[in-house]
Amino acid sequence: MTDPNRFSFLFRFLTKAGEAGALFNQTFKNIFTKSWEKKNFLQQLEEIGVKSLPIVTITAAFGGLVFGLQIYIAFTRYVGHGSEAYSGPIISLGLSKELIPVFVGLMLAGRVGSSMAAEIGTMKITEQIDALFSLGADPNRFLVVPRTLACIVILPMLTLYGDFIGILSGFFYNIVLMGVNRHVYITNTLTYFEMWDVVSGLIKAVFFGVIIAIVGCWQGLSTEAGAEGVGKATTRAAVISSVLILIFNFFLSEFLPGSFTG
């Protein structure tokens, strides 16, 4: 009747989730008691932030172009020629609330989350984590907190930058390439596109930043079994954080208010 493998899978899953939860707790406790190493934070800001600019630029630009393209087609098909000029706020809203935060999150999960797992995982298997501990440095404060804070700061900033690039690209596609009425497009955007649309995307980005850092560090710290283990931790960090980002994205969209005026 009962398949023991099934329970052991469930048990393993719960243990793992518990580990990640404990790491999350510990990290935020350290953040709020302000006990962490500031030097590492600045280093991470550069590592995570500045070096992600090219990839965010490209993703946001092509995200904006393709979204502008599909909305253009939709308006032409369902509403009729000339209506495309009204698409401005839709493009801007879709990008800043959904596409850009998710794209930035996924890109950074691949770029940053996995490299955190690789770096910390290597430190784990070469006993550097043990060495940190023996020399009086708490690995959480030394490694996890600076990375988490850096992600919390960087993700919204990159998202804001991505919003700008994406909205500009949507504009470029419609106005410059397709010759949509520029005056109507801009007035409409300014009338219906709200500050909240940007802000709610940035709130999502904060959550995604926490997910990327915690999952990356957790995978790194639980690395075992040599170089192969590091490889696995790296892949897992990227996959788990990407999936979590998509899941959280839906629930955040559902529970964050859609609009602040209405």
Added chain:
Amino acid sequence: MIRFVDVHKSFGENHVLRGLNLEINRGETLVIIGQSGSGKSVLLKHMIGLLQPDRGQIYIDGVNVTELREEKELYAVRRKFAMLFQGAALFDSMTVAQNVSFGLERYTTFPQEKIEKIVTECLDRVGLRNVEHLMPFELSGGMKKRVGLARAIAYNPEIILYDEPSTGIDQIRANAINDLINKLKEELNVTSVVITHDMDSTFKVADRIAMLYQGTIIECGTPEEIQQSKNRIVHQFIHGHAEGPLENW
């Protein structure tokens, strides 16, 4: 000063420490010998709190450290120790100087110039000069080990744990490390726990020798006592015979 009482530790099915008892006195050098994989490194990591026993107690200066929960207390215990790791465990994102000063910056409030001076001194003690600015990947295996040693002795620990200090190092330098261990004991009354496979260095540094076998200390005594041990396992091990009760493969 360090006392293990009935310590058990398993990793999954692998029961590594099985009711281990051991006592280490202040200011002595205890050498732990035993076959590869017998749990010597695991034993060492229990002393400094990197591993927690599944069962049993560990006393450091009379305090049962397995019951400590307060971070401050644990930190105070850790401050007493320094550990030289088997694989050196240098931080590979930091220079040699940053590695050696790492403990000093956290365990002391010395000004920067003093720290730099100590770093140079400690590197000098392990026979390294002008390597401060190098990164760990630029060092040879033996040099890494010696930087690890410099890092361990830098902040004046009371107890130094050496996990195979002379493995991968030529005979002359290995002897220099033996001398260093003895000197630290004489000058600073450091308590040392040394793991080594090198019988020559065992007899050069040991006040007492303990043999770990199947999860317990099967014999512990002065070098003379160990040399004359009636225990066939100990006898075979220190003379390195292939024939005997210890499996040779």
